[in-house]
Structure formats: C-alpha cells, structure tokens
C-alpha cells in the first residue's frame with residue numbers, strides 16, 4: 377500500500393464551477409405558493425406582485441400601501457411595479473438631477489425606493505423549481521433506460537432472496553444515465569428489503585474522490601461500524617429494559633426473575649447479563665478507521681469484521697471504478713472479489729460503473745472475470761431521447777409556457793452532437809433559463825440556448841486552461857502572443873523561440889523542442905489549438921497551428937496563474953522572433 381496516497385485529493389472543482397456558473401438562486405420566489413396566488417390574480421398585468429402572497433385584494437390600493445409598508449416589510453414588495461419597464465423608467469427619472477439621490481448616486485429616500493433586488497424580483501419568474509435541472513437531483517423517472525434498469529433489477533433480486541447477486545459492470549459514455557439508473561435501482565432494492573425485512577444494503581462509493589484501497593476500505597469499514605453501533609445500541613436498550621423488568625419482578629412483586637424472562641431468549645438474569653456484556657464489549661472493540669495511518673491489512677480486517685458482524689447482503693457500488701484502478705491498481709477489487717469465500721454471515725457483491733470501456737484491460741484476469749460476471753452497456757442518447765428527457769424535467773422545472781417550442785429540440789440537438797450526454801442537455805436548458813432570467817426576458821427562446829452553448833463552451837475552456845501544467849501554459853502563452861501579433865499558421869519553431877524567452881523571463885526550466893512539440897499535440901487533443909502537419913518539401917515537415925479558443929479570455933486565465941502573471945511585457949520577445 378502506498379502510504380503517500382493517503383493525502384485527501386482536492387475536489388475537482390466541477391461542482392464549484394457549476395455553482396459559480398449559476399445565476400443568483402431564485403428558488404424562493406419561484407415556489408409553488410407564488411404561482412398559485414399568481415393564478416388567482418391572472419387578470420392583473422404580469423409582475424403585479426401577487427408573487428409575495430399579500431392576497432388578491434392588495435392590487436387595488438397597491439401604490440399607497442407599498443409606500444407605507446416599505447419600511448417594515450422584510451421582503452421587498454414589488455406590488456407597485458407595473459413590470460420591469462416601469463422600474464427602469466423610475467430609475468432613470470431619479471438620475472443625478474433628482475433630489476432623492478446623494479452624491480454617490482445612492483437613493484436615500486425610503487419612499488418608492490427601488491432597492492438593489494427590486495428590479496430583479498419584479499420580472500415574472502421563469503423557473504418553477506430550478507433544482508430539478510441540477511446534477512444533484514435524482515429523477516423519479518428515467519425515460520429510455522427501462523431495459524438497463526430491468527436488467528440490473530433481475531440480477532440484484534437474488535439479494536432479496538438472501539443469495540449473492542452476480543457482480544455487475546456498467547459501461548457507457550458520460551451523461552448516459554449510469555449513476556442515475558444504478559442509484560434508482562439501489563433505492564428500490566433497499567426499500568423492498570425493508571418491506572420484506574430482508575437485510576440488504578447498497579453502499580455507494582465515488583472512486584473519483586475515494587481513489588485508494590485504503591480509503592475505499594476505510595469508508596466501508598466506518599459505514600458498517602456506525603451501523604453496527606446503532607444496532608447494538610438498540611439491542612442494549614431492549615435488554616436493559618428486560619433486565620429492569622426482571623429485577624423489578626424479583627424484588628417488588630416477589631416473583632422469580634427467571635419466570636419474568638420466560639417469554640424471552642434468556643433463561644436467567646445471568647444469561648441476560650452475559651449477553652449485555654458481550655454487546656458492550658463488541659461496541660467497545662469497534663474502533664473507527666482513521667483516514668490515514670493504519671496498515672492496509674488492519675483496515676481490511678476491520679472492514680471484514682464489521683461487515684460480517686451480522687447476516688446481510690451488501691452491494692458495493694463503485695462509481696468511476698476506472699479512476700480507482702488508474703490511481704491504485706486492482707488490489708481493492710481483488711480483495712473485495714475474493715471476500716465471499718471467507719465471510720461467514722454476510723455476502724458482498726460489486727457493481728462497478730465506468731465510462732472507460734478499456735479499463736478492464738489493466739485488470740488481473742481473475743479480477744476481470746469475477747468483476748464482469750454481468751455487463752450492462754448504456755448507449756448514448758439520440759436527439760429524440762434527449763428531447764423526452766428534457767421535456768420530463770422541463771415540465772416541473774419551468775413555469776407553464778416559459779419555453780418557446782424550439783428550446784428543447786435545440787438543447788437536445790446540441791447535446792446529441794456531443795455524444796448524447798443528458799447532463800450536457802440539462803446544463804444547457806438550465807443555463808438558457810438562467811440567461812433569459814438574467815436579461816429579464818419573459819420566456820426562454822432559441823437565442824438563450826445559443827448563448828448558453830457559448831457560455832458552457834467558454835467555461836469548459838477556462839477550466840481546461842486553468843488546470844494545465846505550467847509548462848503547457850507557457851507553450852500556450854507563446855502561441856497566444858504570436859497570434860496576437862498577427863502571425864498566422866504558426867510553426868513549432870516559432871513557438872519554441874518565444875517559449876524559450878518566456879521560460880527565461882520567469883525562471884522556468886526550458887524543455888527540448890521535441891518535448892514542446894509533444895505539449896502542442898496535447899493542447900491539440902484538448903481542442904485548445906488546432907495543429908496540422910504540413911510538408912515543406914525538401915525542408916521536411918512541420919506543424920502549423922492556430923488557436924481554437926478565444927484569445928482574450930484564454931490569456932486572462934493564463935495570466936491569473938501566479939507564475940505567468942510575472943510576465944509583464946512580452947512584446948520584445950515577439951519582436952525578437954523576427955530578428956532570429
């Protein structure tokens with residue numbers, strides 16, 4: 377076991393980016409109650425403030441009321457607004473000449489005060505429940521995944537019969553609903569097991585985060601220890617109760633304690649005490665595994681004892697299993713897959729999920745055959761299927777009639793071009809809604825989807841560029857400098873010259889031209905530059921390239937790196953290119 381692996385890996389930032397991307401959360405004002413009341417007032421003009429539940433009769437005397445109330449209301453009341461247009465005119469008329477404005481342009485007068493949020497709130501909300509479009513939401517229905525879900529259920533049903541289900545490997549490209557389907561089946565499995573009182577559990581592990589054998593085993597061990605502790609605590613409570621009743625009977629009612637225990641599994645108080653003592657000892661012995669520091673075999677045996685503490689069938693769901701194998705080999709899978717032959721009371725089964733079809737090539741043949749007992753493939757969605765998926769979600773996510781007819785087909789078409797990714801389709805729809813909302817539009821239209829597509833693409837570029845290694849960033853910066861100086865069809869030699877100067881400037885190691893050519897190929901694969909090999913006749917062949925990403929934004933991301941930020945004026949290097 378590599379002890380060095382124990383340092384917790386930093387978050388990949390995906391969620392964060394996702395959150396950063398989002399426009400201000402408006403879920404408060406788009407809840408069901410607001411819409412109900414809006415319906416009651418459907419005669420009134422849009423944005424008549426009924427959203428805040430002041431009741432239908434507020435409309436009549438709204439303007440005076442809002443003046444009087446404005447100081448005491450915690451939520452600003454847009455009752456007085458006749459929609460965003462009026463709000464804009466109000467702001468304009470108050471401009472510098474207005475006596476209500478102080479020198480910094482801040483409105484001091486409370487009367488008729490349009491606060492920072494009033495304009496934003498006054499628009500009719502587009503979303504009914506935006507959460508439904510977020511990646512964290514687990515849908516109750518998964519259109520076009522019936523076959524896969526049924527196959528999983530057919531395999532896992534043996535767990536409900538107390539038998540060990542076959543191990544399952546689930547493959548499919550990103551966003552094809554693998555995790556959502558597997559989680560859906562797990563929830564069904566667990567709820568059915570509760571219904572029939574069969575001990576059956578599913579443990580979910582995201583191997584992108586929990587990516588070493590130590591961490592996987594520690595997480596599993598601690599989960600089972602916690603469960604066992606809870607079971608022991610319940611049992612102890614029951615036994616202490618029995619004991620109290622038995623002693624009571626003995627001392628106060630003059631009955632024999634053993635008689636009081638007649639209906640229980642204990643013959644005597646001593647028997648009962650022994651059991652209580654054993655349970656207390658068990659609880660004391662169950663020591664949680666620290667996140668680092670123990671030898672792996674100790675972690676393994678702790679997990680083994682915890683899972684085997686009582687009878688149960690456990691399905692261990694390893695999402696992104698390829699990341700685990702990539703990071704720390706197949707030891708974890710080997711150990712897990714041979715556990716059943718040693719377990720006495722419990723049984724485990726593995727459900728691996730991967731979007732890398734080739735990862736099993738790196739597995740030990742024994743692990744490979746045991747893990748792939750059953751394989752389920754999730755094909756990419758086509759545009760029609762994505763359309764259905766989006767429609768299902770949009771029905772709950774948006775207000776009625778908030779989307780023009782072409783919005784969903786366009787989102788579906790864009791996402792279908794990118795290997796049929798439902799996550800991308802949902803992101804597009806949500807971002808289009810947010811952009812429409814931000815621009816105070818009343819409905820989401822095609823142009824918002826196109827803007828959303830550009831925004832998501834740019835966010836992706838920013839994320840890829842931000843996480844490049846420093847040397848690749850310097851190479852990319854060289855390409856940008858050349859491009860900004862009007863050089864087209866940039867060749868490797870030109871990039872290398874500028875790269876060398878940049879390295880000297882910021883005191884970085886200078887790689888060989890060959891290595892720089894490799895880095896250019898990597899940038900090409902990431903879609904950041906577009907390089908083509910051109911033949912120069914008897915002068916051999918060279919690579920000519922151009923940027924495939926927006927210059928300004930990419931440059932800004934590069935300069936936000938503290939090392940590259942030191943390059944103050946790179947112009948002379950570019951000039952030098954012509955001198956060389």
Ligand SMILES: Nc1ncnc2c1ncn2[C@@H]1O[C@H](COP(=O)(O)OP(=O)(O)OP(=O)(O)O)[C@@H](O)[C@H]1O
Nearest residue numbers: 511518519550551552553554555556731765798799
């Ligand atoms: N058939 C479907 N119906 C409704 N929503 C779906 C469907 N398929 C996928 N989704 C949604 O798309 C998003 C991505 O799905 P999921 O996380 O299951 O993909 P995945 O195949 O596991 O991707 P990755 O390999 O990247 O983890 C989720 O928000 C999920 O709810």
